[in-house]
Structures are given as C-alpha cells and as structure tokens.
Amino acid sequence: MSLYACRNFIGRSLILVGEIGGNDYNLPLIRGRSIDYVQSYVPLVIDSIVSTINELIKMGAQTLVVPGNFPIGCFPSYLTTGVSGVSNNEGYDPITGCLTKLNEFSEYHNKMLQTKLNQIRELNPNIVVIYADYYNAAMQIYNSPDEYGFTNGVLKACCGGGGPYNYNASIRCGDASTILCDEPDKSVSWDGVHLTEAAYKLIFKSLFQGQYTTPEFYSLCPRPSTSKGTVISSSSI
Template structure:
C-alpha cells in the first residue's frame, strides 16, 4: 500500500502540471492581465521570424507553401497557427514575459486592445518596386517594411495620432505605454538577390537605409521604447548549409560568406541605432543581438538540450540536411522528427520553438541586448 508521502508527491506533481497548463492558458487570454503590466501594447514588425499569421499557405513565401498544415504549430498550440515554427516565436515569449496575450496579426482585423503584429513572412526591408525593376519577383512577398509602416500609421490615425508636432497629446497617449518591437528584417532582401547581378553591398545599403527611415518615422511620432532585432547567423541556417559550397565554412561549421554578410549588416545597423540614441535622447532604444544569441547556442548546444545543429526537423530525406525545396515541411511528402526540441532548425529556414525560446531568453533576460532589455523595463517602471 502506498504511503501518505507517495500520495502527497503524486498530488503535488499533478498540481504542478495543471498549474503549468493554466499559466500557459492564462497568459494568452484577456481575463488574466495583471492590473499594471509593464506595457499596455506591443506593436511588432518584421518577417517570418516574427509573423504570427499575416500570411498563410496561399500568401506566404513560395518555397514554404504549407504553413497552414500540420505539423506546423504542433508543439505548443497543437494545431497550425500560420507561424513558421512548431510553436512559439520570440515575439510570443516577449508577450508572455510582459504578461500580455499573443499579438494578433494585423490582417486578421482583430481589435488591437493589447497591440498588433504587422510582420509578414517573406517581407523585405527594401520596397518591392526595387525587386520588380531588377526582375527579382519570383519569390517576393508584396509587402515590405514600408507596407508595415503604412498599416501602423492607420492604427495611429485611428487613435488620433498623426504627428507628434500636431497631435502631441494623442501620440503621447499611444507611445507612453507601448513597446515597439522591430523583429529581424533584411535576410529576405539578401536571399532574393542571390545569384543575381545585384551585389550584397547594394542590398546592405538599401536595406539598412530603409530600416533607418522606418525607425526615424516612428521615433519622430514619439516612440519611447523600441527594441530592434538584428539578423541571425544566416550562414547556420539549413538552407544556407545545403546550397553553399562545402569549402565555404567558418569556425562554427556554418557558411562563412553568409555569416559575414549578416554580421556586417548588424554592425552598420548598430551604428545607426547609436546615432538615433543621440538624436532622440528621450527614447530608449535597445539592440537585440539575434546573431550572437544564435551563435551562443551553436557553440554550446548541450546547455539548451540541442543535439542537431543543421538538419531540418521537418522536411524530406531526399535533400541535403533533410531539406528538399520540392517537399518542404507540411507537404504530403515531408515528415517531422519526433523531438523538435533537440533541433535548432524547424523547416529549413525557420527555427524550432526550442531555439526561439533559447534566443529569446538570451536577448530578453540575458546579456545579448545593448543595453540589456531589463534596463528598458526598469526605465518604464520608473516612468510609470
């Protein structure tokens, strides 16, 4: 017969499990928002690394046509949510940390009670007309960062905020309690011009120029708290590993040319952010270091429970690294690994929930943001 201690232990275990499920449920519903969360709204921008549903299988990037199918979303949501992962993204972990619900995609036309996600899978920093002019439209999502800014301006105008100079009270009411999250943007710009006559230097200049104008427009309207996420270590992505020459490798075992390209992009972006800090001294601008967060996991995978650095968890064995662009994740011919948490890469380009959580923790709770994200939270708390 089991002892009373055994029953207590079993009851405790059940309580912990149920509590965990309730917490996960609660943080994504409106009824459990604490009285004074750090921010009342999050407005997010970016591409597929941040998109929570502005695209689906019929509107997303051509190479990944099955995001509305299983096994996308299998780990956390247990059904596809049009996120390019098996579960949550960095933006989802951010929302949870701030005790806010998951952000609705702009195109869902959901009321923006706690914010809106404008990020679009396949989106570029550079305006679409550039790619049309250069006959690079095979795999281009129509929306760019400029489109996302237009959408955001519509939200601002609906709240009476037009310009900080003409509607200061209304703009202040929006931005005093809003966190602006600019997710990774620019990786698609480089990818879409691969093999063309357009140089990476041209893309770097145009993409950073576009991002700079975007940030300046938002800061000029009165944004006070902004986090800007850099590019990841794109040379470590499955697609890069599968396409690059085998002698193009760095000390991480990743594609050297791609990683250098992203690293250089981030260096210039950080310099621009430093200029903005001087230009807008009342704003708190944080750089979220996606590149070094990613590299940190690659260098020490066991710490994060990762066993496979480069193969896609969901894909087809007929291709290199379990990636076949004719049989991508979610298609009838693709299969998924039984343990996504042991993989960095989910479908060949996008990451697993486990990897998103690892980099989110490093950027939001660790030392991979400049200044640390917690400094931003402390400043917000002091300002009320």
C-alpha cells in the same frame, strides 16, 4: 482614437522594429547572386530601418527594440543550396559547420545597423533604442548545442525533404513526403528557414533576461525587490 490618444499609446508601448532585411537578402542569394553583390543592398536596407525608426519617433515612440540579422550561414536552406562563389569544399566554420562568408555578411549588416542606431541615440537622447543581438543569441546555440539540449543535429531541419540537412526547396514542410523529426524541441531549425519554438524561446530569454541587448533590459527595467531585499521572479508575478 484621437491623435493625442494614439501618441500616448505608442509612447507607452515597446515597439519591435523588424527584423527587417532578411527577405531582401534571401531572394537574390537563393537566385545565385554573389555575397559581394547582395552586400550592396545593405546600405539601402539600413536606410529603410532608420527611416522607419525616425517615423515612429515622430509618432511618439519612446522605446524601440531593433533586431539584427540571424547567422544565416547556419540555416539548412543555405547549407543545402550553397552560395555563389563558395565551394562545397571550403568556407565552412570548423566548429559549427556554418557557412563562414554568409555569417560574415550578417555581421556586416549588424555592424552597420549598430552604427546608425548610435547616431539615432545621439540625436534623440530621451528615446530608448535597444539593439537586439539576434546573431550572437543564436550563435551560442550553434557553438554549444548539447549544452542547451539541442541533440537532434543543430544544422538539420526537423521538418523537411531529406538530404544531409533534411532540406529540399521543392518539398515544403507539411507535404506528403515530408520527413519529420520525433522531438522538435531538441532541434534548432524547424523547416530549414525558420527556427523551432525551443530555439526561439532560448533566444528570447537571452535577449530579455540576458546580455544580448544594448542596452540590457535589466538596466532599463530592474526587477522590484521585496521588503527583505529578495528579487521577485517573473514566475511569481
């Protein structure tokens, strides 16, 4: 493929940048580092994301989707292992049961990321940079799980190693001793670290058909109308 053809291809593509940073934070947190310590990584992670975006723009990218971080304080893995400096008797959101400080950490990352994305937009007014709000798209599930059909315990892994959150770092999903739920589509977490297909599907719809992107996809790609002015649904295309 020629350089011109490559730039043309990239320019016509919707490029998903990330989500970046999850593993950079997970490893030190799991190894017992405090949230305050790991927070010092955030500027480095954000700089890497910005560098990646700028390089893609140089290569011809015109439309990029940049996701934020998930509410990791709701993940069974962290709820089971805990976080350094957070007591078992404190730090839990009274509504969701999630670890408040970990979710605040995710929000800190997302706020800094959005600040940098605004700067990129100012420097590149002809480039579309879309922020995908993974955090709030997921939090709607944790705040109202029954409303979305997640009735198997929103903070409990479907496939895991037992315990209150069905998570055990020594027992991976698929091991002989794994405890598997009967209806994965009614669970939010698959293995304590990753979400179920049902949860990801809802998040996808919230992003690409809802209000959890900045700017919203509908403002960029409005659905065409028929001659009678009715909207053509995606199922009819």
